[in-house]
Amino acid sequence: MTARILVVDDNQLNLDLLNARLTMEYYEVLTAMNGAEALDTLERENIDIVLLDVMMPGIDGFEVCQRIKANPATMDIPVVMVTALDQMEDRVRGLQAGADDFLTKPVNEMQLLARVKSLVRLKMLTDELRLRAHTTRDIAIEELLRNQGKAGHEPAEVLLIDERISVFERFSGIMRGAARLHHVNDPKAGVQAAAEGRFDCAIISADFSDFDPLRVISQLRSLDRTRFLPIILSSDIENDTLIARALELGVNDYVVRPVDPNEFVARLKTQVRRKAYHDGLRSNVAESIELAVTDGLTGLHNRRYLDTHLETLVERAHKRGRALSLLITDIDHFKAVNDTHGHDGGDEVLREFARRLRNQVRGMDLVCRYGGEEFVIVMPDTPALMAAEIAERLRFDIADTPFGLGEGCMEIAVTASLGVATLDSDAGETAANLIKKADTALYEAKAGGRNRVVAKAA
C-alpha cells in the first residue's frame, strides 16, 4: 500500500535523501523546510504520515507535533519524529508530544520503510473507521465517534511472553506504577492467555530457546480476540531481518534490550492510548448504529430494523420449511389517552405497553414499535394456532391489569386490538404480503369492537 508522506526538515540534503528513498518505494512525497510550512501543507493537503525533524529554527518538531495532535482535522495522522541518535530525551519528549514513532539519524533505510509501512496500515484502519464521518462532512459526528468518555484511567494490563524470569523482573521494575505486568513463560500458553484475558498490550520476546517468535505474532494476529491487541517485540539484539518481518506481520513496535525505562514507558503508553482510541471509535460507531435501529421512547427495535430483518426471517422460514407468524397490535382509542392525560401520559402508556409485549414473548421473537401506537411482533417457528394463543394471552395481559400513570398515582384501563397472520409457505408468500394480511386482521379486530384478536391462518 502506498501513502502521501510529508517530510519536514530544514536541511535540504536530508530532505532530498528521504524524498528519494520514499519516492523509489512509490510513496507520494511532499516536503516542507520548517514547522510553519509543514502546518500549512497539512491544512491544504491530505497527508497520511508525517516524518518530522526535531531540531528546526522557528517552531520546532515537538511543537509541530503537538499542534498536529491538538487539531481534530489532523490528529489521526501518524507522526514519526526524526531525532539525533544520542538524544534519548528527545525520543521520550517526542512520544509525550504525541508522536507515534521515531527514527534516529542517520536514518536506517530498512527501519524507515518498515515503520512507514506499519503506520500506513494503522492509518488505513483509522481512516476506514472515520470514513463514515468524512462522508457526512460533519465534524461534530467525528467528535461524537471519537468521544473518549469511556476510556478509563486504570493502569494498563500488560502481558509479557518471555521464558526468563529475569526479563520479567526487569520489565516489572520499569513499568511499576504505569502498568500491571502479567507473565507467561511458555509461548503457546502465552497466546492462549492473550486470547482469554483482557490485555491492553503484549510484549513478546524475540529470543525463545525453542520457538519462533514470529509464529507467536502470527497466531495473535490471526485470532479474532487478539487481532487488535498492540504487540511490542522485545529483542536482545538488533536483528533487522526479524524486526522487519515482525512489523510486516503486524507487530506495532519493537525495542532492543536493555531499554531506557522512560522511553519504554512512553512507547507502551502510546500503544495503550492508541488501542483505547480505536476501541472507542469502534464502540461508538456500533452504539450509533444500535441507536439508529432503536425506538427512542420504548427501547424496542424500530421500523427501519423490522423492514430490514423481516425479509430475511421470511426467506429463512421458507428455506427451512418452518412456520412463521406475525402479529400487529394497536392500542385502542389511544388518542383519548393523549387527550386526557397529555403527551407525557401517552408516552408512559406506550412504554408500559412495550414492556408488557416484551415480557410475553421469547428471546428469539422480534418486537418492534412500528410507528405511533402500533407494534409488530415476528415469531419464528410459531404456527398459526400457537400464534393466536400468544396474541390472546397478550390481549388479556394488557386488558386485565390497568396501566399506572405518574409513578402509580393514577391507573387507567388500556386495551389493544391484535391482528395475527401466519406465513403461507406453499405459496412462497412475501414479507410484504404477510404484513398486509396481519394488517387486514387488525382492521377486522378494530371493526369487530376492539380489545380482541383476529387471526388469519396461512
Place this chain on the structure above:
Amino acid sequence: MTARILVVDDNQLNLDLLNARLTMEYYEVLTAMNGAEALDTLERENIDIVLLDVMMPGIDGFEVCQRIKANPATMDIPVVMVTALDQMEDRVRGLQAGADDFLTKPVNEMQLLARVKSLVRLKMLTDELRLRAHTTRDIAIEELLRNQGKAGHEPAEVLLIDERISVFERFSGIMRGAARLHHVNDPKAGVQAAAEGRFDCAIISADFSDFDPLRVISQLRSLDRTRFLPIILSSDIENDTLIARALELGVNDYVVRPVDPNEFVARLKTQVRRKAYHDGLRSNVAESIELAVTDGLTGLHNRRYLDTHLETLVERAHKRGRALSLLITDIDHFKAVNDTHGHDGGDEVLREFARRLRNQVRGMDLVCRYGGEEFVIVMPDTPALMAAEIAERLRFDIADTPFGLGEGCMEIAVTASLGVATLDSDAGETAANLIKKADTALYEAKAGGRNRVVAKAA
C-alpha cells in the same frame, strides 16, 4: 499481515504443499479434504481466506463457493479457486459462482503469495466495516449495513489508461454491453480523469513507452478520491516482479493480454460488484450514524448530538476569544395543544416550530430538539445583544403567524418562551453552565407571563 487460511483439496500432496508454503510465510493454515469438511470448518472457525480446489468428489468447488457466498456469516470471506491451467471455462465459472480470484495449477509461488496478500488486505477492510455489527452480535444489523438497495444496475463506468488506441478498441469490443469504456492515453491525464470522474473500475496499462505504471497506481492509491477505485493492471507480458509490486501497491487484479473475453468480463464484474458492496457498507454505516444524531420527528439534530458538540464549540470560542450565545425555547402551553388536537396535532406543531427555527438562523448555527417541546440553538460568533435580537425575531415569527393543522384546514395560535445566555469568556465558563444560565432565563420568561425573551448577558 497474517491470516487464517483454509485450504481445500482432495489431494493430500497438494494440500501439504500449499500448507507448507503458507505456513512458511506465517499464515495460520487449516485444511479440508472435501467440500463437506470445508463447509463444516467454516461453520466452526473464523477463516479469512479460502483456497478452493475445483475438482473434488462429492460437493465440487463451484458449489462450495456458491454456498459460502450465499451464507451471510461467510459471504465476506474471499475465495480463491484453484483450477487446472487449461480449464479456462472453470475460471469464468468460478468467478461467476462468486469466487474472488483464482490460481492455476501448478501454483506459482509468487502469484500465490501476492494474491493472498492482496485478499488479506481486502478482508481486513471489510472486517473493520463489519466489526460494529460483530460487536453488537446482531445479524440483523449486519444485514442492514449490507443492504444493497442502492446498488444500481447501470452499466459500469470503466476508465482505461493506455497509450494505444488499438488496446482501447480491443477492450471496447470485449466489454460491449457489460460496461461503458472511457479512454485516456496519457498516464498523468489518466490519474486526473480518475480523480475527477466517477468510475467503477480503472484498467491501467503496464506498458507505457515513457512512464512507470507503478507510479500511476501509487498516485491513484494515495489520492482520497481514488483510494477505493478498483484497479486492474493490464500487461503485455507475464512480468512477475512488476505484477507482485503492483499488487503490493494496491492493484486489485491483473490480466496478461491477450485476454479471454469471458474471463475478463467476469473479473471486471467481480471488481465492480465488490466496490458497490463496500460503498454500500460505508454509506449505510454513515447513514445509521446520521440517524442516531437526528430527531426523527423534526429532522433537527438531537440532544445526543448537542451534548457532544456544544463542548467543542464552547472550547473553540474560548480559545479564539470569540462570542458564543445559546438559546433555549419552549412552546407555551404545549400540553393544551396535545389535549385539544391530539398526538398528531402536537407532532405537526413541533415540526412546523422546528421549520421556523431553522428558517430564522444561519447555516453555522446549531438547532437541536432538546426533548419534548424544548429546542436549543447554539450561535457561534454571536454576542449578547445580537442573540437577544435573534431571539426576539424568533418569538415574533412564531407568535405572529398561526400554525396550520391538518393540511391547513385549521389554524392555531402558538407562542414560545425563550431564554438566551452568552458565554462568559473571562470566567472560562463551561458548556454545562451556559445551558444552566439559558435555562434559568427560560424559566424567568415563563414566570414573567410567557411569549417573551429573557436574556442573560455574559
